[in-house]
Amino acid sequence: MKKQYLLIFVLALSLTFFNSCQKSAEYKALIVTGQNNHKWKESSPVLKKLLEQTGLFSADIATSPEKGGDMNTFNPDFSKYNLVVVDYNGDSWNEKTKAAFVDFVNKGGGVVIYHAGNNSFPEWKEFNLICGLGGWGNRTEKDGPYVYYKKDSMIIDTTVGRGGSHAKRHEFEVRARIAEHPILKGLPMRWRHGSDELYSQLRGPAKNMEILATAYADTTGGGTGRDEPMLMTIKYGNGRIFHTALGHADDGGGPALECVGFIVTFQRGAEWAVSGKVTQKIPYDFPNVAAVSLRPDFKEMTLEGDLAYIGTYDITKSTKYFTDLQSRIRYEAKTPQDYQKFEKAMIKILQSKEATDDGKKLILHELSWMGSDLSAPAIKDLVSNAQLKDDAEFALARLATSK
Numbered sequence: 001m002k003k004q005y006l007l008i009f010v011l012a013l014s015l016t017f018f019n020s021c022q023k024s025a026e027y028k029a030l031i032v033t034g035q036n037n038h039k040w041k042e043s044s045p046v047l048k049k050l051l052e053q054t055g056l057f058s059a060d061i062a063t064s065p066e067k068g069g070d071m072n073t074f075n076p077d078f079s080k081y082n083l084v085v086v087d088y089n090g091d092s093w094n095e096k097t098k099a100a101f102v103d104f105v106n107k108g109g110g111v112v113i114y115h116a117g118n119n120s121f122p123e124w125k126e127f128n129l130i131c132g133l134g135g136w137g138n139r140t141e142k143d144g145p146y147v148y149y150k151k152d153s154m155i156i157d158t159t160v161g162r163g164g165s166h167a168k169r170h171e172f173e174v175r176a177r178i179a180e181h182p183i184l185k186g187l188p189m190r191w192r193h194g195s196d197e198l199y200s201q202l203r204g205p206a207k208n209m210e211i212l213a214t215a216y217a218d219t220t221g222g223g224t225g226r227d228e229p230m231l232m233t234i235k236y237g238n239g240r241i242f243h244t245a246l247g248h249a250d251d252g253g254g255p256a257l258e259c260v261g262f263i264v265t266f267q268r269g270a271e272w273a274v275s276g277k278v279t280q281k282i283p284y285d286f287p288n289v290a291a292v293s294l295r296p297d298f299k300e301m302t303l304e305g306d307l308a309y310i311g312t313y314d315i316t317k318s319t320k321y322f323t324d325l326q327s328r329i330r331y332e333a334k335t336p337q338d339y340q341k342f343e344k345a346m347i348k349i350l351q352s353k354e355a356t357d358d359g360k361k362l363i364l365h366e367l368s369w370m371g372s373d374l375s376a377p378a379i380k381d382l383v384s385n386a387q388l389k390d391d392a393e394f395a396l397a398r399l400a401t402s403k
């Protein structure tokens, strides 16, 4: 009997422990896909991964029948979710599904319109109100004005003409227009975006819409010469909508989808759509105007990842992991104990037999300004290595003078 009680106790304890480790996500997201002139089989799993990476969302994917299939069978239960992500551009939904979607937004559900999602449903009035602006699908002046920036003013342009175009794919600069909006707050005012289609000439009802960021469609590349809307928010009923025109997907990802600018604004926009606020930290690898920043594996950078990479570094490789490590030290180390934590991790690389000399040089450079007596013995050991002698002696001299 006693033994049984003990077993139950241990079981209960381990269950409690297990539950406390498995903190469940706060919000449920549904990614709607299954038809698109884009590679939805590539993009949808990435969008799911990006949402779940925030720790805020769990995400399901609802896949429609193939083009020309029986759309009466497509009835996702939006009401079970806090967020719907539209990665869909295909056959019309049935009336019941359309009504359920509008009801979901009216009641305060969040929506993210992703890239070609804004091409869909040209005939569906409510969807276009939710979307704000759309393109293609024979959209013209009948669907609403063009909306864009010229110099520093927003222009609502009712000129006759097609809706939707884009020049050849290229890298371009995204520029914040409402920098204090929670989605953009703390991000650079301008950053360079991975090669993408710069959606232009979008038109639509644009009711209750704010343009958060634009990109200049350069005429030399066949663009419109306007600052075209890239990131928008729309209010519809009690719902909040985040609309990103960015993120064209290639096989396995591609520079538009892998762009940290796309990833972070998508993640922040999704949180804002469900809660009206953004709690996510801005990562150190967010791009600036000088260079595009990509995450080919869609993973957030971590200290462990930085150190592992630096251990394999040679001068032909990217230094972005080293830059990330430097940023972590500068922004995260507040106390001597914090500095020691970083210092100890770096000493391990100096002492590692597998780590490359080029990787060790980066570490020596960093330790030369932030190291302490703690790292001096490991640095001294490297003086006998002809490749590292100069760097090690330099670091030792700097450490000695900084006392």
Ligand code: ZN
Binding pocket: 038, 115, 116, 197, 248, 249
């Ligand atoms: Zn595209």
